Amino acid sequence: xxxIFAGTPEFAAVALEALHQAGFAIPLVLTQPDRPAGxxxxxxxxxxxxxxxxxxIEVLQPLSLRTDSKDPxxxxxxxxxxxxxxxxxxxxxxxxxxxxxxPRSTLAIKPCINIHGxxxxxxxxxxxxxxAIEAGDLETGVTIMEMEEGxxxxxxxLAERVAIGARDTTATLHDRLARLGAAMIVQALTxxxxxxxxxxxxxxxxxxxxxxxSKDEAALDFTRPAPELGRKIRAFNPFPGAHxxxxxxxxxxxxxxVIDAGSDALAGQVLAADAQHGIVVACKGGTLRLTELQKPGxxxxxxxxFLKGFPLAGLSFD
Numbered sequence: 001x002x003x004i005f006a007g008t009p010e011f012a013a014v015a016l017e018a019l020h021q022a023g024f025a026i027p028l029v030l031t032q033p034d035r036p037a038g039x040x041x042x043x044x045x046x047x048x049x050x051x052x053x054x055x056x057i058e059v060l061q062p063l064s065l066r067t068d069s070k071d072p073x074x075x076x077x078x079x080x081x082x083x084x085x086x087x088x089x090x091x092x093x094x095x096x097x098x099x100x101x102x103p104r105s106t107l108a109i110k111p112c113i114n115i116h117g118x119x120x121x122x123x124x125x126x127x128x129x130x131x132a133i134e135a136g137d138l139e140t141g142v143t144i145m146e147m148e149e150g151x152x153x154x155x156x157x158l159a160e161r162v163a164i165g166a167r168d169t170t171a172t173l174h175d176r177l178a179r180l181g182a183a184m185i186v187q188a189l190t191x192x193x194x195x196x197x198x199x200x201x202x203x204x205x206x207x208x209x210x211x212x213x214s215k216d217e218a219a220l221d222f223t224r225p226a227p228e229l230g231r232k233i234r235a236f237n238p239f240p241g242a243h244x245x246x247x248x249x250x251x252x253x254x255x256x257x258v259i260d261a262g263s264d265a266l267a268g269q270v271l272a273a274d275a276q277h278g279i280v281v282a283c284k285g286g287t288l289r290l291t292e293l294q295k296p297g298x299x300x301x302x303x304x305x306f307l308k309g310f311p312l313a314g315l316s317f318d
Contacts, residue, residue, distance in 0.1 A: 001193050002090040004110075005048070006030035011178045012096035013047035015115055018182035019094065024189065026057050028088050030081070032099050033061045060084060066103050085109055092192070094185055095147060104149055112147040113188065115181040117174075119143060119159060121202045123210040124152035129170050129177065131210035134235035136227075139163050140173070142181045144188045146199055151209075155199035158188050169237040213240060220244040220253065222268035222317055226286030230258040241294075244268070244317040251310075251317075254300050255292035263287055266316065273312040279303045281317060 002025045005016050012031075020026055029052040034043040045053070052059045062081040064074040082105060095102065096115040106112070118128035119141040125131075132140040144158040160180055164173060191197040218240045220229055233242040233256045241252045265271055265282040272280040279290040293306040 001025070001092065001189055002027055003189065004028045004030065004085070004088065004090045004093045005052075005096075006093060006098040006100075006102075007048045007096040008032045008046045008099050009097050010047045011117065011174060011181070012098070012115075013051050014178040015094070015096045015182040015185050016048055016051055018186050019189070020051075020055060020057075022186045022190075024186075026052075027090060028084070029057050029059050030098065031059060031061055033063060062100075065100055065106050067105060068103075082106065092189070094189075096181065096185075102147060107147060107149065113157065113185070114145050114147045114152070114154070115185050116143045116145060116152055117177045117181065118210070119161060120145060120152060120156060121204075121207040123208055125210040126212040128210040129174050130213055130235045131208075133164060133168060133170060133173065134231050136231055137164055140177070142177055142184055144181075144184050145202075153202065155201050157197055157199055158184050160184060167234070169234045171238045215240045218242050220317070222281060222283045222288075224284055226258045226283040226288050229283055229288055230256050246270075246312065246315050246317050249310075250296060252294040252300075253290055253292070254294065255290070257289040257291060259287040259289055268317040270312045270315050270317070273307055273315075275304050275307070279307065279312055 003019055005019065005026055007016060008031050029048060031046045031048040034045050036042065037044040049059050060081055062077040064078045065081055067075060067078045067082055069075040069078060085106065086109065090110060092110055093112045095112055102112060118132060120143040123131050139161050141159060141161040143156055145156050146154040148154040162176060162180065188197060218236045220232065220242050233253055236242045237254050243250050243252045263271060263282040267282055267284060269282045270279065271282055271287060272278065281288050281290060291303050292300055293303060294300045295310055
């Protein structure tokens with residue numbers, strides 16, 4: 001079976017590696033254009049591109065696949081990509097966190113199968129892992145689905161469940177789901193080759209949408225309930241990183257424990273900041289013990305180490 005692969009971040013690269021190592025022929029990879037990253041804003045290739053180039057797989061990086069784009073450059077690149085797909089001998093396109101919409105013209109060439117990091121129809125859209133943790137879901141999973149024009153609305157081929165632990169972050173859950181998705185797409189294509197892969201429509205009930213993460217969402221409001229803030233901190237680790245301001249300095253908060261005991265103190269007030277008690281902050285209906293923090297230009301540090309260079313006793317988070 002010949003597979004064109006479309007994906008961009010590490011989640012997708014894990015699947016690409018699994019397909020490649022399983023022996024599927026991959027004549028072409030689609031990934032997003034190189035993006036500026038780091039302090040120097042130098043262009044960096046996606047994880048998928050890096051793997052493809054390291055293994056001699058051709059890479060195509062169009063700005064868009066929509067041939068009807070009003071932007072002449074995007075339309076020209078889409079037309080060239082469409083022609084390349086038509087000229088390529090392949091059986092199926094596998095898509096994982098590609099980041100570009102596949103128009104009808106692309107979907108019509110050959111079947112397109114998507115690796116989606118949720119149990120559909122729960123959390124259709126761009127950020128299913130973040131949103132599952134933020135919402136307090138007890139489980140999530142991976143769905144292998146046929147693609148159609150609707151946003152993650154296609155028939156389901158395979159689905160596997162994964163429990164969300166009380167200390168799971170988007171980083172830890174991402175890695176588990178990436179490995180699971182990689183194994184499942186190999187299984188799905190193997191079953192497809194044997195004529196044993198059946199599709200089932202998604203349930204009509206339980207649809208929710210995982211909107212793209214905005215950096216503005218990561219600001220912590222300590223007037224909110226402590227459990228909600230705890231989930232938010234885990235959901236936004238590693239991106240974009242939950243943060244709060246103290247004495248005019250924006251502090252990123254990478255880890256926290258929810259403490260049930262309430263407090264009469266004002267929201268955001270630091271109730272303790274020492275080696276014995278840690279960093280305890282008042283919230284609505286409880287408190288948070290901050291366990292990992294980072295000041296601007298500094299490293300992520302455990303609370304005790306952070307306090308050595310940034311005392312918080314007597315202060316309040318805005």
